Amino acid sequence: MTETIGYNELVGMLRSAVGQIEDNHEMLGKLDSFGGDGDHGTTMLRGMGIVAKTIDESKGGEIKTLLSDIGWAVMGVDGGAAGPLFGSFFGGMSEPADGKDTIDAATLAAMFEAGLASVKALTRAKLGDKTMLDALVPAVEAVQQAVDDGAGIADALERGAAAAEEGAAATKDMQARFGRAKNIGEKSVGNADPGATSVSLIFKGFIEGVR
Ligand code: ADP
Ligand code: MG
Numbered sequence: 001m002t003e004t005i006g007y008n009e010l011v012g013m014l015r016s017a018v019g020q021i022e023d024n025h026e027m028l029g030k031l032d033s034f035g036g037d038g039d040h041g042t043t044m045l046r047g048m049g050i051v052a053k054t055i056d057e058s059k060g061g062e063i064k065t066l067l068s069d070i071g072w073a074v075m076g077v078d079g080g081a082a083g084p085l086f087g088s089f090f091g092g093m094s095e096p097a098d099g100k101d102t103i104d105a106a107t108l109a110a111m112f113e114a115g116l117a118s119v120k121a122l123t124r125a126k127l128g129d130k131t132m133l134d135a136l137v138p139a140v141e142a143v144q145q146a147v148d149d150g151a152g153i154a155d156a157l158e159r160g161a162a163a164a165e166e167g168a169a170a171t172k173d174m175q176a177r178f179g180r181a182k183n184i185g186e187k188s189v190g191n192a193d194p195g196a197t198s199v200s201l202i203f204k205g206f207i208e209g210v211r
Contacts, residue, residue: 017205035181067094092118132195139164
């Protein structure tokens with residue numbers, strides 16, 4: 001059971017999330033082509049490229065600074081809604097890590113909660129509106145619940161990744177009420193939301209990075 005993670009383990013989690021998006025960006029673009037403008041794969045690829053670049057250029061080894069730098073950089077990525085939403089998630093995660101060299105399971109859960117709060121500050125989308133929140137909210141709740149149940153970091157991330165995957169899959173049956181896909185109304189039913197799928201891939205990367 002992983003009790004704590006440090007800077008290097010966090011970098012491993014983030015790099016593994018970058019790899020998941022790199023491997024799946026074509027599928028993300030295809031999902032976005034049904035109801036959106038088809039750019040979600042390239043936007044996420046660019047955004048996660050910025051994550052990798054920020055890691056490469058980061059000095060000092062501070063967890064809070066790294067996440068905050070990633071957040072600002074990703075928020076500024078060209079291309080629509082995803083940059084600000086995903087950037088806010090990473091940037092929001094930085095706050096509970098303030099002054100910490102190592103992160104325990106409770107801190108990690110608090111970091112995800114803070115990231116989610118930053119995303120929620122940007123959108124009025126609710127659960128069931130077929131957005132990234134339909135994967136992110138259950139993932140963050142599952143991590144928090146696991147930690148409350150006494151789970152370590154690896155188990156908590158395992159449950160978070162499973163909840164994100166389920167949440168993203170469930171968006172298939174939903175009708176989009178936010179973002180560009182809202183414009184196609186009922187026709188948005190039948191394919192998973194691209195942003196929710198990205199969240200699921202990122203959490204899959206997190207657990208694979210820790211394992
Ligand atoms: P854009 O829609 O600007 O082309 P992307 O295609 O990169 O941006 O991202 C689309 C994804 O972003 C959607 O699948 C959805 O998950 C998320 N999204 C878009 N708009 C919103 C919103 N207002 N609230 C929450 N999530 C949103
Ligand atoms: Mg798009």
